[in-house]
Amino acid sequence: MDLDLLKTPGPTITALTAPFWEAAAEGRLVVQQCQACDRAVFYPRPICPHCWSDRLVWKEASGRGRLKSFSIVHKPGHPGWLPVTPYCVGLVELEEGVTMLSFILDGATGETVVGDTVQLTPTRIGERILPAFRIAKP
Amino acid sequence: MTTALSKGAIAGIGELKPVRRTEGVTTLELIAEVSRRAVADAGMEPAQIDGLLVGPQVGETPQHVPATVAEYLGLKPTMANVVDLGGASGAGMVWRAAAAIEAGMCDTVLCVLANTRDDIPPRSPNRNPIREFDVPFGASGANISYALLMQAHMAAHGTTARDFAAIAAWARANAQANPDAIFYGKPATIDEVLASPIVASPLHLYEIVMPVAGGEAVIVTSARRTRGSKHPPVHLLGAGEKVTHRAVSQAPSLTSGPLRDAMARAMRQSSTEASQMNLLSFYDCYTIMVAATIEDAGLCGPGDFGRWIRDHDLGPGGDFPLNTHGGQLGFGQPDLAGGMTHVVEAVRQLRGEAGARQISDARLALVTGNGATMSEATALVLGAD
Numbered sequence: 038m039d040l041d042l043l044k045t046p047g048p049t050i051t052a053l054t055a056p057f058w059e060a061a062a063e064g065r066l067v068v069q070q071c072q073a074c075d076r077a078v079f080y081p082r083p084i085c086p087h088c089w090s091d092r093l094v095w096k097e098a099s100g101r102g103r104l105k106s107f108s109i110v111h112k113p114g115h116p117g118w119l120p121v122t123p124y125c126v127g128l129v130e131l132e133e134g135v136t137m138l139s140f141i142l143d144g145a146t147g148e149t150v151v152g153d154t155v156q157l158t159p160t161r162i163g164e165r166i167l168p169a170f171r172i173a174k175p
Numbered sequence: 176m177t178t179a180l181s182k183g184a185i186a187g188i189g190e191l192k193p194v195r196r197t198e199g200v201t202t203l204e205l206i207a208e209v210s211r212r213a214v215a216d217a218g219m220e221p222a223q224i225d226g227l228l229v230g231p232q233v234g235e236t237p238q239h240v241p242a243t244v245a246e247y248l249g250l251k252p253t254m255a256n257v258v259d260l261g262g263a264s265g266a267g268m269v270w271r272a273a274a275a276i277e278a279g280m281c282d283t284v285l286c287v288l289a290n291t292r293d294d295i296p297p298r299s300p301n302r303n304p305i306r307e308f309d310v311p312f313g314a315s316g317a318n319i320s321y322a323l324l325m326q327a328h329m330a331a332h333g334t335t336a337r338d339f340a341a342i343a344a345w346a347r348a349n350a351q352a353n354p355d356a357i358f359y360g361k362p363a364t365i366d367e368v369l370a371s372p373i374v375a376s377p378l379h380l381y382e383i384v385m386p387v388a389g390g391e392a393v394i395v396t397s398a399r400r401t402r403g404s405k406h407p408p409v410h411l412l413g414a415g416e417k418v419t420h421r422a423v424s425q426a427p428s429l430t431s432g433p434l435r436d437a438m439a440r441a442m443r444q445s446s447t448e449a450s451q452m453n454l455l456s457f458y459d460c461y462t463i464m465v466a467a468t469i470e471d472a473g474l475c476g477p478g479d480f481g482r483w484i485r486d487h488d489l490g491p492g493g494d495f496p497l498n499t500h501g502g503q504l505g506f507g508q509p510d511l512a513g514g515m516t517h518v519v520e521a522v523r524q525l526r527g528e529a530g531a532r533q534i535s536d537a538r539l540a541l542v543t544g545n546g547a548t549m550s551e552a553t554a555l556v557l558g559a560d
Contacts, residue, residue, distance in 0.1 A: 045311065045313070046310050046311060046315075047311055048307045048308070048310075048311045049301075049302045049306050049307045050307070051307075054307060080304050080307070080308045105327065105429065106323040106324070106326045106327040106330070106429055107323070107326060108319050108322035108323050108326060108375045108376055108377075108378070109373075109375065109376040110313065110314075110319055110322075110375045110376075111372070111373050111374060111375060111376070112318070112372075112374045112375065113313065113315065114314070114315030114316030114318065114319060115310070115313075115315040115316075118313050123376075124313060126312055126313050126314045126319060126323075127323075128323055128327075128423065128424055128429075136424045136425070137308065137424055138308065138309045138312055138314050138422070138423065138424040139312050140312045140313050150330070151326060151327060151329075151330030151331075152330065162311070162312075162313075163311075165311070167311060167312060169312070
């Protein structure tokens with residue numbers, strides 16, 4: 038089954054997190070940046086978890102990252118994912134220094150290794166375009 | 176162990192034999208039964224209980240849990256609270272009970288956790304970061320999170336699937352000496368663990384706890400109040416706790432967890448070292464959790480748990496008995512009460528009442544609790560009287 042036909046749970050968006058998901062819908066990845074301590078922040082918050090400043094601004098991420106870990110899922114935690122098993126999820130450490138969990142498009146091949154470079158590849162999953170990633174082999 | 180070093184005493188324990196399914200019973204009914212057993216074991220009267228620690232009850236009593244349980248049991252505690260640390264809740268209750276007694280808030284605390292298991296488990300709708308930023312990408316539930324920890328350990332240290340499988344095989348082996356364990360009569364070799372289905376790579380089915388219904392309770396009081404009691408008290412000698420994150424993506428490390436600091440504090444408070452322990456009662460929701468705890472306790476270096484296990488005998492007659500009740504991997508995981516099984520088994524061993532699986536001259540036990548994805552950590556050092 039194609040990913041866009043899945044009946045999977047979408048995000049529970051709030052006013053605070055809406056800019057992240059609006060950017061995702063346009064195929065972009067944005068993360069917060071703290072203007073006080075200059076560190077990137079993910080997931081979105083009203084204050085910086087490092088210095089508690091509220092001077093957070095949205096910043097376009099490079100879309101490049103490194104796979105810190107991954108799992109090829111045979112038995113998903115939500116039945117909506119069953120039609121696409123086995124599939125791959127991974128922990129992506131973005132160049133900006135924050136880590137997000139994401140869907141790794143071609144990660145279930147058996148060739149994926151921790152440390153692989155990954156590239157943002159916006160993908161319609163269920164009813165939404167999500168910031169998924171693809172393995173960027175050299 | 177002199178009572179001078181005691182920060183509090185466990186005077187009674189209660190446990191329900193785990194079952195796969197329940198029908199038509201409530202969590203409160205199970206709490207009542209296991210609490211009655213613990214109070215009877217302590218040789219006390221219910222009226223002596225003036226402190227109450229309980230866990231969250233998803234789908235049954237979302238708020239006012241202490242008042243609901245107190246009313247149900249006919250208690251009027253002068254200290255009551257919820258401990259919400261996932262699998263660390265049980266161990267977390269023990270030191271909180273002792274601290275509340277020390278603070279003069281109460282004298283004797285009932286710490287109780289129980290769960291039912293109907294065909295349709297209750298689900299609560301979540302609205303939090305893990306629901307918003309992990310679930311939409313295909314990562315729901317603990318299996319995937321712990322699989323990510325395993326994969327990271329393999330990548331960092333060259334750990335093999337066989338190294339992890341040995342932990343599950345030991346749990347099943349130790350469960351053969353516990354007739355109450357869900358896997359009693361069902362041992363599993365390393366090869367059988369590796370032959371079980373992959374749930375989320377590199378995690379095999381037999382490396383995951385079996386969810387069961389059950390209940391566990393302990394009675395904590397001051398060492399002074401245990402004089403003349405029918406069982407020897409077991410003393411709390413040290414405790415440590417640390418909470419670092421909730422979602423696996425936010426973990427400060429994927430290969431070492433907050434138990435490292437929690438265990439260090441518990442051992443510092445009790446002037447003990449991991450190598451002195453007669454029992455390692457380590458929280459084991461997944462094999463990786465035991466692996467990380469062995470390393471974080473300092474029993475071996477980072478990445479060396481596989482060799483450490485091959486070099487040691489983890490049975491009750493071995494040089495490093497680990498989870499003699501079978502652990503949760505062998506006993507079953509009665510939800511939040513699963514963490515308390517590690518406390519209850521340590522009490523049995525330190526009393527010398529563990530029967531066929533008794534460790535000879537058990538004096539010290541290191542007990543750990545772990546919640547979420549290696550996120551919530553509590554460690555206890557318990558000592559015999």
